[in-house]
Amino acid sequence: MxxxxxxxxxxxxxxxxxxxxxxxxxxxxxxxxxxxxxxxxxxxxxxxxxxxxxxxxxxxxxxxxxxxxxxxxxxxxxxxxxxxxxxxxxxxxxxxxxxxxxxxxxxxxxxxxxxxKVMRLTRDDKLTAKELSKYRVIAKQGILLVRFNAPDFSSRLSSLTLPLGLTRPPPPVLLNPDDVRGIFLERGGVLKDLLPNQTIIQDWQPFQALSGNHDLLRRKSLRWMVDDLSQPQVASLCTAPFPVPAGPLCFYLNIDVYGTGLQGIQEQLLSHLAAHAPSLPADVKCQLFLPPSMWRPMADFCTSVLGFHLEKGYTEQYLFESDI
Incomplete structure (x- = not known):
């Protein structure tokens, strides 16, 4: 047309x-x-x-x-x-x-x-200074890209043990649609200090924390998790895995993380992986988007504890905005 x-x-x-x-x-x-x-x-x-x-x-x-x-x-x-x-x-x-x-x-x-009123877009940190000058920077996240074999990882899941901290975090909570609306999509809600600039950046797509985005996000079949329903310190969203051209039967898994509690992030990552890895036939490339300060400890956790391969070093995801 x-x-x-x-x-x-x-x-x-x-x-x-x-x-x-x-x-x-x-x-x-x-x-x-x-x-x-x-x-x-x-x-x-x-x-x-x-x-x-x-x-x-x-x-x-x-x-x-x-x-x-x-x-x-x-x-x-x-x-x-x-x-x-x-x-x-x-x-x-x-x-x-x-x-x-x-x-x-x-x-x-x-x-x-x-x-x-505005146009928004997400990009990695390869933009030139000229390109950067066209937009306002709204938020920035670290990108952690790892690779693992799903059948191998699934066979090791039951024997994995998390590093012990001074206190054990509560088990992660999988949210239902009503929980998602109340926790993620209400202005001034319980996640106001976790979300980057009141924005849910999910698999490169930014959405303001507004109830009007509820049905749109619900169609995406995401796994929404928090560490606590009343006062969450860590939250995460995981896409359903989908095939990518990186190799035969290679799947992509995207996990967006909000908050800086290391053990909470580790627990939620394992929960998302346990939900999806057993159904996948071969290699998985998993991208975690997380606060920049959490990149190194989570990279160490993925490689030394989970046995994943680090695909590249630290890179950043930018959320840009301009008037339209």
Whole structure:
């Protein structure tokens, strides 16, 4: 479907903008080959994205061929547009295609959703100073990437023992949907001091702590955990695992952690892994997003206690914002 003309949107005589459909899937996957070191999420999400409510997946085409993709997802009760999934074909990189496509999508969002006030996006720490200058930094998390073999880890689970601290933390609590609303999504709620800038950053997607995001987050089939229902000091969210192109039968597991209680984080990590690892057939790449101060102790725990392989050193995830 070719998109309507949008007042004030950038124009390019050689480029047309269309909404993505199922028929462009193979072109998009081919254009994205090798991205994110084999952790590309788009093949697993493309088909659901193109039909998701309040999301637009826009393709740029030249001569009928796909040369770029960008998604804009409206959240936070219509206040925020999330920029996600940017792809530019290798032969078009460095020619300004991404900028033209982003400006078009921003104008399209403003045209269709007049209540949107800001655009948000998450990136790793490889942005240039020029790119950084375009946005406000809202939050920052450390990224810990480890790899393990799921059947091997599952066979060792029952024999794993956590390092003993001065006091044993309470067992983690798996939350039901009503608990999630009360603990995570109420302004001034019990997590106000844990969430980075009152934002739930889940698998690279930022959502303000608003009740209006409840149904949206519920559709994601997450595991929500805290160490205590009344006064949580550690909270975490875990995605359902999904396949990635990193290798045959390789799965990706994303866990976002809030809080700095080391033993609480360790307990919740083990709970998430125990819930998912036994059902997975081979290798798993697990990314933990956590407060920067917790990266080193958790890296040591994953390698020395759990026997995982550290895939890379310390990197950071940034949450950016700009007016739209």
């Amino acid at each position: 070719k998109l309507e003309a949008v007042p004030g949107a950038p124009q390019d005589g050689d480029m047309e903008f269309v909404l993505a459909t199922d028929k462009e899937f193979e072109e998009v996957v081919s254009m994205s080959h090798g991205i994110y070191g084999g952790l590309d999420y788009l093949p697993s999400r493309y088909h659901s994205w193109i039909v998701e409510k309040d999301r637009m997946v826009v393709l740029a085409k030249k001569g009928g061929n796909v040369i770029a993709l960008l998604s804009m997802f409206v959240v936070d009760g219509g206040q925020t547009a999330l920029l996600e999934g940017l792809r530019v074909a290798p032969w078009e990189r460095g020619r300004g295609v991404a900028g033209v496509l982003q400006r078009f999508c921003c104008q399209l969002v403003k045209h269709r959703y007049p209540t949107v």
